[in-house]
Amino acid sequence: MPVTPRGATLRRRIRSTGGRLIRRLGLLPAGTPDGVGEDAALLGTSWRYEVIVYFADTPEALYQLEQWYDTLRALDESHPVVVVTRDSRTARAIRADSGLDVRTVAHYTTLDDVLGRSATKLALYVNHNPENFTCLRFGNLVHASLMHGDSDKLVSVSNQTKAYDFSFVAGQAAVDRMARFSTLYDAPSRCVPVGRPQLDGQLRRRAETARGPVPTVLYAPTWEGGQPSAEYGSLATHGRAIVRSLVESGRYRVIYRPHPLTGVRDARYGDADSAVREYLAHAPAPAEGPGHATDTGPDLGPAFAAADLLVCDVSGVAMDWLATGEPIIITRPGSGAVVASSPLLDLAPRLTAEQAGNVAALVERELGEDPTRQRRLALREHYLGDTRPGAATARFIAACEQLMAIRDREVARVEAEISR
Structure with missing residues (x-):
């Protein structure tokens, strides 16, 4: 039998209610964000953060972000940082362990609304989760990949790196690796050596x-x-x-x-x-x-x-x-x-x-x-690079500031083009 408009609406409501219940009870498959966000409270507001760290994963992948906590706290002292998640369980763990501000945003429209009102300039990523594209859409930010370690694995040379404006890497070895094994990628201009601040x-x-x-x-x-x-x-x-x-x-x-x-x-x-x-x-x-x-x-x-x-x-x-x-x-x-x-x-x-x-x-x-x-x-x-304690953290912060300056210049250039 054909489904009436009223019947289709009822089915959508049932699916929506059922989805919310599954998320609330934590019955999602492993690796699936629960999507329990703070969207209602965030809509129509702005925030003070210059830097967002976009982390769309579930708690199983937190080890990728945890190694950056000390470095991000150091950056936060001069440039306010917020970690944006899509999972409330992940957000709770980050709040408890990092000392950083955290916001859980389930819907793209919420992020679009908040960023349109805020002075956020730089987005950082510690992995290549496909959900990163939710944030990568924003052309008024500079996007930089941090990843969660540097190695001689060939999988370190990922075509996904091209999605970001820049890639923070440990040293010249990583730049050489990208130049040697990647295609159609200008490694010297898009890779930014910052050392490994985690080692400080x-x-x-x-x-x-x-x-x-x-x-x-x-x-x-x-x-x-x-x-x-x-x-x-x-x-x-x-x-x-x-x-x-x-x-x-x-x-x-x-x-x-x-x-x-x-x-x-x-x-x-x-x-x-x-x-x-x-x-x-x-x-x-x-x-x-x-x-x-x-x-x-x-x-x-x-x-x-x-x-x-x-x-x-x-x-x-x-x-x-x-x-x-x-x-x-x-x-x-x-x-x-x-x-x-x-x-x-x-x-x-x-x-x-x-x-x-x-x-x-x-x-x-x-x-x-x-x-x-x-x-x-x-x-x-x-x-x-320089492995003296503190040198890599200072280099990381300086690189972030350089990218924010590039962002300001590029946004002003685009706005001038639009107003012509």
Whole structure:
């Protein structure tokens, strides 16, 4: 039977009411924003914020934003910052942990209304969520991608980067990577090296932390990746052998730090994660100092501060560790992951799955002889720029100010064109 206009209206109301109830009860599929916004209170108002950080994700992805909290608080001291979310659960978590102002905006029309009344100039993004386009529509803002780490993964060279006016990157290595592997993209003009401001606090903490009596090895694998070509993770292929070799040697303390998304795509990684945690929980402690540990805290700093050597995958953790100046071992993926040459990957010892069971011998050599130390230290500036504590944060703030000045100039130019 044909649906009458009255019947169609009733169905829409039922669907709308049902959707609101599902959102309110938190019964949404994982990764789906609840859309419970502050729109009614925001409509018709303005705000004082010069900078918005647009984060459309659910709480599972908060690790991408959390690493920027200290830096954004520093920016907020001179240029007011607001985090805009599309999920009320995410907003609550950010408010509780960041000290930043947060607004939850469910509808594009609300954001359009508020931004039209406000002096907001700069929008920042820490990932490539497709929902970012809700904010990218606004031509009266300058849009900059921050992302949540720099690495030699080829997936770091994403075509999605072209959507933003500028991309903040760690150092010249990232600019070179984009220029080398991207198409139709002017990397030197659109990439802005700012270092890794997140390292400012980590390096201070490391300088204040005394080394333990037994050398500590940090094993920090990445996750399995979103597709086979990005499966850089070693946990399923190397993980148990690495940890067992180090523990059974009796010469090292092990800190295991899994990636927050471990096992979300491939159950083998989740099983390996459980096995490593279980093994370390019952492994005999070193003769001196603290026992082995699994670190799942939001801050990488304590693990970095305690470690003497890092075993990791091709990932952003490797880049950040360069700032410490200490030895590093990088795994060689046993999957179909695409790995291109890079200065760090060509220099660092690479560990295959077959060699994982004897990693303790390699660790002993690297800690004792550290044959690549001088060349590795020379790479630090290439990848990270100035790593003196505070330098990257200052550079980040200066870059934001430069982009806001560009925005003012461009908006004035467009308004002049319109008024002709």
